[in-house]
Amino acid sequence: MKKRKWPYWVGGILLALLLIGGGFAWYVWDKIHDTVGDMHEPLDRDQDPERQKEIKDIFKDKKSLNVLLLGVDERDGDKGRSDTMILMSLNPNTNSMKMLSIPRDTYVNIPGRGMDKINHAYAFGDVELSVQTVEEAFDLPVHFYGKVNMEGFEQGVDVLGGVNINNKMEFTQDGINFPVGEIHLNGEEALSYVRMRKSDPQGDMGRNERQRAVITAAMNEAASFTSITKVGDILEILGDNVNTDLQMKNIQNLFSNYLGTRANIETMQISGSGQIIGSIWYYIVPDSEFNRISTEIKAHMEAK
Incomplete structure (x- = not known):
C-alpha cells in the first residue's frame, strides 16, 4: 500500500502557521522583556547582598512571600498618595493566599516622621518608606511591591473585557448606579466602584472589601485570558502604569509556582x-x- 502524499500546499500552510506562531511567540516574549524592563523599579534595599540571597532562597525553596500592592493616583506635578494598600501573603505549599486591606487612615509610626496616617508614608518617602512603614507596623516582611496607577487599573479592566462582581449594597457613585447582585463592570465603573466610601455604612472598611473583590476578579480574568490579539495592549498598559521590584526571573517563578495561590484567597480586615x-x-x-x-499571617506563611 502506497503512502499517501500530502499536497505541497498543505505542507506550505503548516510551515507558514509554524512560522507565524513562532514569530508571534517571539514577539510576545520580546515585548514581555521590554515591559518588565519598563516596570522594574528597584528599591535601595535591593542592592543589599543579603537581601538578594534571601530572595534567591525563597524562590529556590518555594517559600511563602509577601507582596505590598499600592494603588496610587498620580498626575503630572502631583506626588500622590497610596489610597489603596493591600498586603498579599502567598503560600505555594498550601496554594493559599491571605489578602489584607490596610485602611489608609490607619494611625501608625512612619519611620523618621512620627505618628501619622499610613498612606502619608508614600507622600513622604515614596514606595521605600511605604514598605518600611508596613513592615514595622505589622512586624512582617514585605518581599516585593507592586505600584499601580489607578488610571492604568481602569484601562487594564477594559482590556480584560471587564469583571464580574457580586455587589452586596446598592449605591450610586459618579453618576453610576450599582444594583445588588451579580454585576459586570467595565474599567470606568470598576474604578468608581472601588472608590466609593461616603455612602457606605462601613466607610473605609466597605471600600476595602470592594477593592479586594475587584482585584480578585481581575486576577481571575487575567489568569484565564485567551485573547492573543490584545496581549500587546495589556503589556503596554502594564509598562505605562505599573512599577515593581520584581525582576523577569522572579515573575517567571511566580507564574510557575505561585499562581495556584489565587484558588484559595482569604481576606482579612483590621478592627x-x-x-x-x-x-x-x-x-x-x-x-x-x-x-x-x-500572628495569623506568620502562621499562614509557615503552613505546609
Missing part, C-alpha cells in the same frame, strides 16, 4: 475605631490587633 486627634480623623488600631494580624 479599630475612628478618633479625632488635633482636628484630624484617624483610624486607631490597638496593639493587640496588630499582633493578631501578624
Whole structure:
C-alpha cells in the first residue's frame, strides 16, 4: 500500500502557521522583556547582598512571600498618595493566599516622621518608606511591591473585557448606579466602584472589601485570558502604569509556582475605631490587633 502524499500546499500552510506562531511567540516574549524592563523599579534595599540571597532562597525553596500592592493616583506635578494598600501573603505549599486591606487612615509610626496616617508614608518617602512603614507596623516582611496607577487599573479592566462582581449594597457613585447582585463592570465603573466610601455604612472598611473583590476578579480574568490579539495592549498598559521590584526571573517563578495561590484567597480586615486627634480623623488600631494580624499571617506563611 502506497503512502499517501500530502499536497505541497498543505505542507506550505503548516510551515507558514509554524512560522507565524513562532514569530508571534517571539514577539510576545520580546515585548514581555521590554515591559518588565519598563516596570522594574528597584528599591535601595535591593542592592543589599543579603537581601538578594534571601530572595534567591525563597524562590529556590518555594517559600511563602509577601507582596505590598499600592494603588496610587498620580498626575503630572502631583506626588500622590497610596489610597489603596493591600498586603498579599502567598503560600505555594498550601496554594493559599491571605489578602489584607490596610485602611489608609490607619494611625501608625512612619519611620523618621512620627505618628501619622499610613498612606502619608508614600507622600513622604515614596514606595521605600511605604514598605518600611508596613513592615514595622505589622512586624512582617514585605518581599516585593507592586505600584499601580489607578488610571492604568481602569484601562487594564477594559482590556480584560471587564469583571464580574457580586455587589452586596446598592449605591450610586459618579453618576453610576450599582444594583445588588451579580454585576459586570467595565474599567470606568470598576474604578468608581472601588472608590466609593461616603455612602457606605462601613466607610473605609466597605471600600476595602470592594477593592479586594475587584482585584480578585481581575486576577481571575487575567489568569484565564485567551485573547492573543490584545496581549500587546495589556503589556503596554502594564509598562505605562505599573512599577515593581520584581525582576523577569522572579515573575517567571511566580507564574510557575505561585499562581495556584489565587484558588484559595482569604481576606482579612483590621478592627479599630475612628478618633479625632488635633482636628484630624484617624483610624486607631490597638496593639493587640496588630499582633493578631501578624500572628495569623506568620502562621499562614509557615503552613505546609
